[in-house]
Amino acid sequence: MVVGTGGMARLLARCLRGRAHVAIASRRPSEARRLARRLGAEWASVEEAGRFDFVVLTAPPDRLEEAASRVAGHLRPGSIVMDVSSVKRGVVERVSRALPSHVAYVSLHPLFGPSTRRVEGRVVVVVPVRGEWAVEPVVELMRGMGLRVVVSSADEHDMAMAAVQVAHHLSYLAYAVTLASSLSPELVERYATRSLCSTLSALRRLYRGLRVVREIQELNAYGGLIKVRLLENLRELARGGEGAWRRVEEALRLLASVRPQASGRAKASASRRPQRTPTSASP
Amino acid sequence: MVVGTGGMARLLARCLRGRAHVAIASRRPSEARRLARRLGAEWASVEEAGRFDFVVLTAPPDRLEEAASRVAGHLRPGSIVMDVSSVKRGVVERVSRALPSHVAYVSLHPLFGPSTRRVEGRVVVVVPVRGEWAVEPVVELMRGMGLRVVVSSADEHDMAMAAVQVAHHLSYLAYAVTLASSLSPELVERYATRSLCSTLSALRRLYRGLRVVREIQELNAYGGLIKVRLLENLRELARGGEGAWRRVEEALRLLASVRPQASGRAKASASRRPQRTPTSASP
Structure with a gap:
């Protein structure tokens, strides 16, 4: 289930369609219905969140906690909650507290804008917050979309x-x-x-x-x-x-000397462990 | 005559070859000879400057006055001296003083690097310093290379x-x-x-x-x-x-809203008169 009808919700729903059973939900049901119809997806109310394995919250960071609280009571044990927030520290802690203890929470940051046409080879940062077991299925889902996955910590x-x-x-x-x-x-x-x-x-x-x-x-x-x-x-x-x-x-x-891979070719390597971050690159 | 053997000298000589009789000159004759051979051009000594209609000095701004002094005594009346300095004020005045009064002086700034492969459609700024009559032949020469010409003042x-x-x-x-x-x-x-x-x-x-x-x-x-x-x-x-x-x-x-033309298409319009420069774009 994708919660939201903004640009990133649309992009995700479009990319996931065909790979998974996708439903669009929103505080504004009429918008969710319209978007779902356009994408050929299902629409659902937030209260139906318990029907889904994955629930992606697409609210911006300052409204994410609120969005999490809204679905919290409807989630079934063992489901995986995700978000697409561009900042992590100060946000994921609050979202985590808003969610029931029986769900996993993995925070995503897609390093591309909602107007991206081909996401293949683009990078998504995956930050496991709660429920280590959830990382693998999330990484699989992202790779299925052709994304290059970087697993990291919030910090x-x-x-x-x-x-x-x-x-x-x-x-x-x-x-x-x-x-x-x-x-x-x-x-x-x-x-x-x-x-x-x-x-x-x-x-x-x-x-x-x-x-x-x-x-x-x-x-x-x-x-x-x-x-x-x-x-x-x-x-x-x-x-x-x-x-x-x-x-x-x-x-x-x-x-x-830096040759990043973000410029197109899909690469299916994801290092599981966040690297230590040197604060200075000079010797 | 192109004076110098650096990147910009090479690029200019390569672009002018076929359109004009090109000779390479340098303080270091052996280098000029080598470059001329590679480009299929003539080589000449600085003392032969009087044989040429156009003399292009390719020295960097801090050595341009010196380069001008070296050719000054050998120029014939009515020839056109050019340079490719990336700064004008504080430089063109000194170069102008170093040149004899019987030559014209038009300062150029090619807005592209010496490693540029296709110069067609790229911009060259043409700054007339002395001898208004020289502007037209210089602009013609530059357009002949496929460049977009912008005529400007040093300021x-x-x-x-x-x-x-x-x-x-x-x-x-x-x-x-x-x-x-x-x-x-x-x-x-x-x-x-x-x-x-x-x-x-x-x-x-x-x-x-x-x-x-x-x-x-x-x-x-x-x-x-x-x-x-x-x-x-x-x-x-x-x-x-x-x-x-x-x-x-x-x-x-x-x-x-800005759509510059520097990205490829050759455009053969050159406004002759430098525009007034507003110091602020806000209303």
Whole structure:
């Protein structure tokens, strides 16, 4: 059962259809019915949650606890509850408390937006919160959708996402505000380099997902820390000098060696154990 | 005549070959000879500059005046001197003074790197410094290579490039240093989103052109100003709050409407007159 009718609910229901018996539920039954009809899926009321092996809550992090409370009384023992929250620490604990002890809870973070057309090869982070036995069936379900699965802890997830999303988005957004307040759209068009064109595409993607971008900025447990670090680095580089340029060169050399697999090919490897997270990559 | 044997000299010589009689010259004749042989072009000594209609100096901005002085005594009246400097103000004045009054001087900024394979549709900024009559033949030459020509002033060029290059590169570099010092390469690979993958590609391009990136950071006349602005914007957004998010949304909406032409299609329009540069895009 997929609870919700937003973009991620639609995407999940579409990808799961054919692999599992999918039902859409929502606080607003008429919307659930409409979406279910469009997708050729069943619709169900939240009270029917006990009929399903998997219950996916798609509410945003600030309304997830409430969504969990709403289904809590209707879940059957041994079912698996999931969510798709983009932040974990501070959220999964509260959701976990809202759920009855006889269900498992596995928190997901799909590292792609709801408008993604082909999810094959994309990454989903799987954070087991309660019920170790539930991890395998969840991983199987995700792999069945063609996703690359990364099993992690809430803490490692948030630390990684502070760097991969919080600082990343923030530096794009600060640049966007700077560019828009310095140059008219006509001059941006006139002088755009190829590299600016791909930055503008990235900014259009951030604009489309701005609600989630803001949510991650505000709720990630390591957000404050990484923002201070980004600000300090920017200040140092703006000042310039040999030391700053040496740091730049080292960072670029290190990152040039990174070859992520997120760009398409499906890979069916999931390391079960969260790795230790070094706080610094320098020796 | 192309003076120099670096990446941009090679690219220009390769693109001009077939359209014009091309000779390579250099302070190091053996290198010029080797490059000329590889390209099937002529080689010449700097002293032969007087044989050519166009003389392109490819030295970086901090050695451009010196390069100009070296050819100055050998130029014939009515020839056109060009350079490919990525910054204009503070550079073109000195180069201009080093050249004899009987030649024209048109400064170029190709908005693409020396490793570009197909230059068709890419942008070259043309900044007339001395000899209005020389602009037309230069624009013709550039269009003949398939380039999109933007005629500008040194001041408009530097102001635009402060936003399109200085702040742009700086925000990427500050993020690179932050990412590399927060996450091991293994974790970056593990958690990379599609969006991070394209940022990593952008960082690899900056790494390849780091000498020019640094030169632009240090020499652009409006660099100091835009860096302060970027830093302030980052600080404000890191703090968050409704006002900050409203500014972000406005900027993203404005930039989403920009559709630059730099991404491939050759367009043969060049506005002759530099536009006035508004310092703010907000109403």
